[in-house]
Amino acid sequence: KDFLKEAGKWDFLISPNAYSTAIFRSAFQFRQAILETGYPRNDILAVQNSRASIGALKSKLGLPIDKKVILYAPTWR
Incomplete structure (x- = not known):
């Protein structure tokens, strides 16, 4: 619960690929922009x-x- 609250403060999230983007969006309930730039x-x-x-x-x-x-x-x- 606390982690999801913190993730709600993020403007962006970096993802290495489309597969991870889908997982991150679901796991973190992240609705902002995800940048598929790798690590x-x-x-x-x-x-x-x-x-x-x-x-x-x-x-x-x-x-x-x-x-x-x-x-x-x-x-x-």
């Missing part, structure tokens, strides 16, 4: 995954270029 914090990791962009990101973050990196990113749920 900006990690979409770049799937879209720009060439060796050059991975190397640049590792360099920027000070990570070893020759090592595999595992991202642990729990969701807001």
Whole structure:
């Protein structure tokens, strides 16, 4: 009940795809605009995954270029 009250204060909700949009609209009883833009914090990791962009990101973050990196990113749920 409290969560639905908070969701009623939102202007927008970000959704990764049409399937999730339908679920979010129902689960959160959300009547405002839902933006199907993906999840900006990690979409770049799937879209720009060439060796050059991975190397640049590792360099920027000070990570070893020759090592595999595992991202642990729990969701807001």
